[in-house]
Amino acid sequence: MKSSSPFRCQILTALGALLLFAATGPYYVLGDDSVNFISNGNFESDHKTPGWPDDWGRAKDKTISWEKEGDNHFLRLHSEQAGQTVMAYREIAVPDGTKALELKWRWRVTDLKPGKQSWFDARIMMDFKNDAGQKVKPSPAAPYLRKSTDGWVQGSVHFLVPDGARTLQFMPALFQVESGTMDLDDIVLAPVDAAPLQKAAAEAAAATAAKIAKLTEARRAKAKAAVQSDGSLIANGNLEVDAKGKGWPDGWGSAKSQTIAWEKEGDNHFLRLQTSEPGKGTMLYRTVDIPTGVEALTLSWRQRITGLKKGKLPWNDARIMMDFLDGAGHKLAQKPSPPYSGKDTKGWEDKSTTFLVPKEAVTLVIMPSLFQVSAGTFDLDDISLKPAEAAPLIAAAKAAAEAEKKAxxxxxxxxxxxxxxxxxxxxxxxxxxDGKPVWLxxxxxxxxxxxxxxxxxxxxxxxxxxxxxxxxxxxxxxxxxxxxxxxxxxxxxxxxxxxxxxxxxxxxxxxxxxxxxxxxxxxxxxxxxxxxxxxxxxxxxxxxxxxxxxxxxxxxxxxxxxxxxxxxxxxxxxxxxxxxxxxxxxxxxxxxxxxxxxxxxxxxxxxxxxxxxxxxxxxxxxxxxxxxxxxxxEDKGGNxxxxxxxxxxxxxxxxxxxxxxxxxxxxxxxxxxxxxxxxxxxxxxxxxxxxxxxxxxxxxxxxxxxxxxxxxxxxxxxxxxxxxxxxxxxxxxxxxxxxxxxxxxxxxxxxx
Structure with missing residues (x-):
């Protein structure tokens, strides 16, 4: 096997210590057990940098250290500060033609106390990059541990290499844990046959798609059955029902923020959004599933805006933002233009907007907001979402596109x-x-x-x-x-x-x-x-x-x-x-x-x-x-x-x-x-x-x-x-x- 070219080493820090290096990979033959795209993955060689493993950038603090037990060397990541990230970073070249990789390693985790979030643990994160240094998806799933191990344990993962990937970012980390130690040794990154992984990925994707399709069908049917007597897809759009007496209108989340209140004037209830401090946003969030066959929707509501002072940017105003989600919950590129107002209203006013629904859309997310304004109050009532005729919108969109092209x-x-x-x-x-008069x-x-x-x-x-x-x-x-x-x-x-x-x-x-x-x-x-x-x-x-x-x-x-x-x-x-x-x-x-x-x-x-x-x-x-x-x-020297x-x-x-x-x-x-x-x-x-x-x-x-x-x-x-x-x-x-x-x-x- 040809030896690897020299690696570039550099230390970085990100709430802890980061290690950076780049490697160029050799030519290889699938099945050759001697192939390893990570040089000095066993941490034994220190010929280039005495006292520190070759090709692993030297840490600037004690959160990452080169340890020895008997004749064996390994890398140690240690965290004592709650919320700290200790991460080693290594950038590894992926040779042309590589379709799949296997990562193998040994690790030992002791005294681990995970952080508050489910991903605040001991893990090995990885991302692919292209020639321009941009991320290429999908990234490999991160192997992780949320509790200490019983001594050294072996780990391995297989993953496909996406088209365009030229390097792999290798990032073992104690990610915002409360405390703990992670030891790493015998790291091997080698090419493997992509066919089994591709087949498994295709089968998994098909199964996921089938599951999503089934759930989508059920959700659409439920949405159709839930249509209100006035044709609206939004239940309790008039904000009057509080069946369980919680002091909050049914179907509108919960009163977790002091900037959103359920108000009453006479016999009428409405929701009020108000700013807590300049530049800080206030937003209401509601999702509405869309029945099968709906090609357009009309959102209508009543609003009252008082004391509005816009923020620094033109869109820092009172607005209703919207997104479409597909059956998997992913945002779609197409979304309705947000209706907005940059000034106070003269009391309550009726508003509406009509928009097309993309075929893939299963859910509409409605987000009334005081979007980073300096001050103001945004009252909302009688919110309705009804199916609309798509043909006029399609014709208008076509005409607008033609006009834009012509313009x-x-x-x-x-x-x-x-x-x-x-x-x-x-x-x-x-x-x-020429001295001739010009009439402008x-x-x-x-x-x-x-x-x-x-x-x-x-x-x-x-x-x-x-x-x-x-x-x-x-x-x-x-x-x-x-x-x-x-x-x-x-x-x-x-x-x-x-x-x-x-x-x-x-x-x-x-x-x-x-x-x-x-x-x-x-x-x-x-x-x-x-x-x-x-x-x-x-x-x-x-x-x-x-x-x-x-x-x-x-x-x-x-x-x-x-x-x-x-x-x-x-x-x-x-x-x-x-x-x-x-x-x-x-x-x-x-x-x-x-x-x-x-x-x-x-x-x-x-x-x-x-x-x-x-x-x-x-x-x-x-x-x-x-x-x-x-x-x-007085004009001196001019025309x-x-x-x-x-x-x-x-x-x-x-x-x-x-x-x-x-x-x-x-x-x-x-x-x-x-x-x-x-x-x-x-x-x-x-x-x-x-x-x-x-x-x-x-x-x-x-x-x-x-x-x-x-x-x-x-x-x-x-x-x-x-x-x-x-x-x-x-x-x-x-x-x-x-x-x-x-x-x-x-x-x-x-x-x-």
Whole structure:
């Protein structure tokens, strides 16, 4: 037999001592008793490391020792500290073509006191790894002892080698025991004939499958028989029955947690989930078996949410998570999307969700949860689960898949030959390099300001430019996402910045401009300077990119707007609170030192960016009167400033606010639009009908040749220009805007 190549030795610790080494195996012949993939398995040789067995890394403490009795050497693992793990770790190469292995050893266990769990004992754990160092399943079953032996005893196990396995992790251990000693000797790992093991495994798998099938059939029949009179699969869904008087509703587990309570208001009972401390989850767990033939289910319930403060991540909210299990209790990959809420409800509200059931599903696990929220109470009642018609869901899923495929647009490589010419400002005109006036008309393609991965981003840009004839896309972005500061990011913002770059490249390749909008509210702060230092350097002098320095300033003076100053703590709610995240609302409420709009402009110029900038006024960028009265910014060495107004149907005094600078500077309506559905944060009587307001607004734009980007090219970010992702225009806003972009003339009937 050829000798083994040298082993790599290293000591590790994991609640105790770990021994690590790697071995390469020789070629072998099945049945050759001299084959052993573990060198020095009898612990007798110490030629390489005197005083310690060769090829076994030396321990750093006394929990693992090399012992001798008479002429025999062995390895000893010893634990005196309760809960401690003492483990030897050896990584052994598995030669190509090895299909099955036999592990033989002798061990002696003395004074063993197992730990609290059934697997806290003396055991030999093993795992396979592939070439990439990843685990390959199945792992061999771990031989174990839970009591002391009568002297030395022989042990052996046979197991199959899974495809792709290249090494075996060999890990004898005293695993979190109270105390004890485990001695090991004469360890042999050798190849064996796989056929008997494969046959036994196949027979065992068949027997297990038959048993599971029989149990599954019985469970499905029982589930069918247990259907409630109203058709629900959930017994006691109204939470009223406590037949045994335990003070807890039948079928809903037991009251083991103080964060879940069975409450009563009048004659009505319900379950209440509440947080015990910020960031700690509270979850109810119930399983429901599914009868044969059920292809879809509808879960309905009543809920009341109060005092909810979301956690750090977007999904730290009130939600009902669900999983499907097969007959063996294994989770299936397909599972229903969790219904969720990130804000309080107005009392009790009815909710429902319908979803498809995979054929393999035997059980639905329902898990209402306050998922790592900061605070809140989640009340639940009248929970029902009923079979539903699958056909509409299947059709909808197919349509959604087709729509997603149709909406996909691969990122493009830059094609500078198609990019638009660089812009600059002269007086009140925006000109290209040839000195020709450019009229910027387009829309806001939103989603990157509230979704890390965007929503139909590239397709919307393509449709906006090619089908709607826009020559500019306003692209709102979130500074924290760009800088990689969001808790949900792990890449420092790399993926987000790449997505922004793809959007800009796509628009530029289609000959359009991009207005890069830092979508913030209030007053600029140091975070915004950080953003423009980075984004400004990234896109400096890009001919297609214009910088919208700060989305909507408000709530301060013109002096602080321009030059900065202390912004006091916000004492009452503002309009923006209706669409900011709880985290952003908390940040916005705190007092801080504002840096001013001039500092943002200076920042982009200091990084060498001459790009035209857009600057919004006060009152959520509506009011530009201060610009006309001495608070205009100074642009040294740049291509100029376009001032911006955001105008909606509740804004009045167009002439003195939005049009205050129209005779001196270029003016962009960066956000403009109207919705048939009234905004909750504005008095309804102040919101004009879009069918009268929109034509006049487009008439105003055309009369003064104002630059404009309509809000928004997204079916759920009001006011909406499109009905859905087919990009069908809304009749009250999008249809008018599309006609205007195509060149249709509108007349201004009256000013507001």
């Amino acid at each position: 996909y647009l691969a990122p493009e490589t830059p094609n500078t030959a198609k990019w638009p010419e660089e812009l600059h400002v002269e007086g009140k005109q925006v000109l290209n390099k 008309q387009g829309m806001n393609v939103v989603s990157l300001e509230f979704l890390l991965r965007g929503d139909h981003l590239l397709k919307s840009i393509e449709v906006g430019i090619d089908d709607w004839k826009a020559n500019i896309i306003r692209l709102p972005v979130k500074g924290d996402y760009w800088l990689g500061r969001s808790p949900e990011q792990t890449d420092g913002g790399v993926a987000y910045r790449a997505l922004v770059d793809s959007a800009i490249t796509l628009a530029a390749n289609h000959g359009a401009y991009v207005l890069l909008d830092l979508h913030r509210f209030g007053s600029p702060k140091q975070d915004d300077i950080d953003f423009w230092k980075d984004a400004g350097a990234k896109y400096k002098n890009h001919p297609a990119v214009i910088f919208d320095l700060f989305n909507e300033p408000h709530g301060t003076t013109w002096e602080i707007w321009r030059n900065g100053g202390f912004i006091a703590e916000k004492k009452k709610a503002a309009d923006e609170d209706s669409f900011l995240t709880p985290e952003d609302k908390a940040k916005a409420a705190k007092g801080y030192q504002g840096v001013g709009m001039q500092a943002l402009l200076n920042t982009v110029r200091e990084v060498g960016a001459k790009n035209v900038v857009v600057v919004g006024g006060l009152d959520w960028s509506y009011d530009l009167s201060g610009i006309a009265n001495g608070f205009a910014l 100029g400033i376009i001032y911006a107004s955001h105008i909606y149907p509740w804004k009045r005094d167009w002439k003195d606010k939005a049009l205050a600078v129209v005779d001196k500077y270029p003016l962009l309506l960066g956000e403009v639009g109207a919705d048939i559905h009234k905004m909750d944060f504005i008095p309804k009587e102040a919101q004009e009908d879009p069918y009268t307001w929109v034509p006049d607004m487009l008439g105003l734009i055309q009369k003064y040749k104002l630059h404009w980007t309509g809000f928004s090219f997204h079916p759920k970010a009001s006011p909406v220009m499109i009905e859905d992702w087919s990009y069908k225009p809304t009749p009250y806003w999008g249809a008018f805007a599309k006609r205007a972009l195509a060149g249709e003339k509108f007349e201004l009937q009256k000013m507001r």
